Amino acid sequence: MxxxxxxxxxxxxxRYVLTGVGLGLLIGVTLTMAGVYRGMVDDAKVLLRAVHADVWVVQQDTLGPFAEPSSLQDDVYRSLLGLPGVAEAGNVAYLTMQVKHDGKDMRVMIAGYTPGSLGGPAFLVAGRPIAQSHYEAVADVKTGLAVGDRIRIRRHEFAVVGLTRRMVSSGGDPMVFIPLKDAQEAQFLKDNESIVNDRQRLAVNPAVNRPGQPGVLQAVEAIQTASHRVNAVLVRVREGFDARQVADHIQRWKHLTAYTTSDMEDVLVAKLIATAAKQIALFLVILAIVSAAIVAFIIYTMTMxxxxxxxxxKLIGTRDRTIAAMILQEALGLGVIGFFVGKFAATLWVPVFPKHVLLETTDAVAAFAITLVICSLASxxxxxxxxxxxxxxxxxx
Amino acid sequence: MVDPMPPQRPAILIENLTKRYGSGPTAVDALKGVDMQIFPGEVVGLIGPSGSGKTTLLKCLGAVIEPTSGRFTLAGDVIYDNAWKRKDLRALRRDRIGFVFQAPYLIPFLNATDNVALLPMLAGVDNAVARKTAVDMLTALDVQHRAHARVSELSGGEQQRVAIARALANKPPIILADEPTAPLDSERALGVVRILHRLAHEFQTAIIVVTHDEKIIPTFKRIYQIRDGRTYEEAGEGREV
Incomplete structure (x- = not known):
């Protein structure tokens, strides 16, 4: 036959191929949107995986340090090291801020960690790790920085000594790793006017500036200007121990909240990017409906x-199923052309996106199947x- | 004087066929009792003014619409008998009725051979056999040299001949030709009629030609006039073409 x-x-x-190309561009947008979502999820998880921590210890009853503010004393890690199953513990401080380079602002996520301990970049693609206690930085290549560049974080200049890759915040901002002390200072540092203002307030406060007791005022001032707080403590579990049991143990005895890496991933995906994910999902649904409507309109017009x-x-005796098969095959053909054009287009334009867009093969397979279903329904x-x-x-x- | 009928079974036998559109006071009787019989190998003209019921009769004979009453027998098989009708009218149209239209209505995305071969293929004939049949039919109509041409590359006359070849592809006992010469000039119109007469004789097919064309009416030996939904048989000139 x-x-x-x-x-x-x-x-x-x-005409048919051009129609397929038009549809393909729409499918390309759909695939890209799915890629944006995957990229968000991947960005959210990449840091968790990169730091190689088994347990994240945060302030009690918080989802910190990314989904909620979390503040811990920076000596908590010492007590954690004494617990069974804890092999290593390291303080980390995270803050998203604008840093200056060559007079231009760039938005980054500062990660403070103790060099040589947990929380640093997983690997370097250039340069060396941080070796000094202060004013050295390792930056993600996405910042556009090069080894030897200097960046300004608050009052201090940092030398970029190394570069890493795929280290971004859940919001997609590239990360800059600096020593913990510098990060703590950057996090809680006040401007000079504010410090002077606070000193004057304390000086006139009779509760802390009692006559004959000058040491009290100095002690309070010292407490206010110094920072000994971190956002989380990362724990690596000793071999043979279960991360879940260690996390439960920390939670029970230390009045802290402890998450395994898997818990943390859930927090990030289910809480931090949930709204954005819903937004994208809705957009994907709308795109699918629009695609279906366009295919239906095209096939209907072609048929009419x-x-x-x-x-x-029909007059010469063609069976209904032969005619239906003709229309269905044409619709599916459009879908196939559209899918491959869309996949190609998405692959072409994804690198231009400022944030990470992850085109998964499984998504492409699912999109292909959905395209065929939509084309079938549209016909x-x-x-x-x-x-x-x-x-x-x-x-x- | 009408010629005596050949002593054989009619290809088409219509007895008191009626067709009513609508119901109640607005009902229209398009056919009011048509009688007709056409024998294998005959080419019969069906003429009449606009609105006389020609197209309705053609649609009934083409098993496209159902008559309201009456009896239609095709090569001995009863197709309609008052309220009763044969079940598979689609297969009947495919296998036993050929259609030639005013415009060729070839399938534009098929070439000449495939337009003709489509019918036997739809009937389940092997592709190679169907294509061989198509080439034979195109040869019979003297358009074999255009076998692989697309429809848009064929002239009007060639298209009409391919359409006739398609109508003959399954060797049906009847062909219904609706104004087949309307778009053609005199010479080509007579050429088409010549072909119809030849093929009717060669394949023993009964052909009904609905026409207004004064040039071709004298070529029929028998003519059915249709007026106000009734047919009147007349003898034609039967002029040689």
Whole structure:
């Protein structure tokens, strides 16, 4: 039997392919949106995986340090080291801020960690790790910085000594790793006017500046200007111990909240990017509906352009299923062209996006299947119209 | 004087066929009791003014619409008998009725051979056999040299001949030709009629030609006039073409 769909398409191949390309661009947008979501999830998880921590210890009853503020004393890690199953513990402080480079602002996530301990970059692609206690930084390549560049974080200049890759915050900001003490200072540092103002307030406060007791005022001032707080303590579990049990143990005895890496991933995906994910999901649904409507409209128009031919086909005894198969195959053909054009287009334009866009093969396979389902459903309208064409229309009168 | 009928079973036998559109006071009787019989190998003209019921009769004969009452027998098989009708009218149209229209209505995305071969293929004939049949039919109509041409590359006359070849592809006992010469000039119109007469004789097919064309009416030996939904048989000139 002649493949009617193939012949029909061949008869106006240019128009058909152009229609498929148009649909493909729409599918490309859909794939990109899915990639944006995957990129967000991946960005959220990449830091958790990169620091190689088994347990994240945060302020009690918080989802910190990314989903909620979390503040711990920086000596908590010492008590954690004494617990069974804890092999290593390291303080970390995170803050998102603008840093200056060459007079330009860039938005980064500062990660403070103790060099040589947990919380640092997973690997370097250039330069060396932080070796000094102060004013050295390792930056993600996405910052555009190079080894030897200098950046200004608050009052201090930092030398970029190393570069890492794929280290971004859940918001997609590239990370800059600096020593913990510098991060603590940057986090809690006040401007000079504010410090002077606070000193004057304390000086006139009779509760802390009692006559004959000058040491009290100095002690309070020292407490206010110094920072000994971190956002989380990362724990690596000793071999043979279960991260869940260690986390439960920390939670029970230390009045802290402890998450395993898996818990933390759930927190980030389910809490931090949940709204954005819903937004993208809704957009994907709308795109799917628009795509379906466009395919339905195109196939319907193509079918209505062949009323006389279909009437003749029916008059000369063509079965309904042959006509339906012709329309369905043309719709599926559009979907196949559209999918491959869309995949190609998405692959082309994804590197231009400022944030990480992750095109997963599984998503592409799912998108292909969904495209075919949408095209099949979209052809129903045209098939119904074609099957309703009266063969008598082929006979004049 | 009408010629005596050949002593054989009619290809088409219509007895008191009626067709009513609508119901109640607005009902229209398009056919009011048509009688007709056409024998294998005959080419019969069906003429009449606009609105006389020609197209309705053609649609009934083409098993496209159902008559309201009456009896239609095709090569001995009863197709309609008052309220009763044969079940698979689609297969009947495919296998036993050929259609030629005013415009060729070829399938534009198929070439000449495939337009003709489509019918036997739809009937389940092997592709190679169907294509061989198509080439034979195109040869019979003297358009074999255009076998692989697309429809848009064929002239009007060639398209009409391919359409006739398609109508003959399954060797049906009847062909219904609706104004087949309307778009053609005199010479080509007579050429088409010549072909119809030849093929009717060669394939023993009964052909009904609905026409207004004064040039071709004298070529029929028998003519059915249709007026106000009734047919009147007349003898034609039967002029040689």
């Amino acid at each position: 002649i493949n009617l769909a193939g012949r029909d398409v061949g008869n106006h191949l240019g 352009g062949k009323i006389k031919e279909i009437a003749v086909l 129903v309208l045209a098939i119904r119209a074609a099957l309703n064409i009266d063969p008598a229309e082929a006979i004049s009168g």
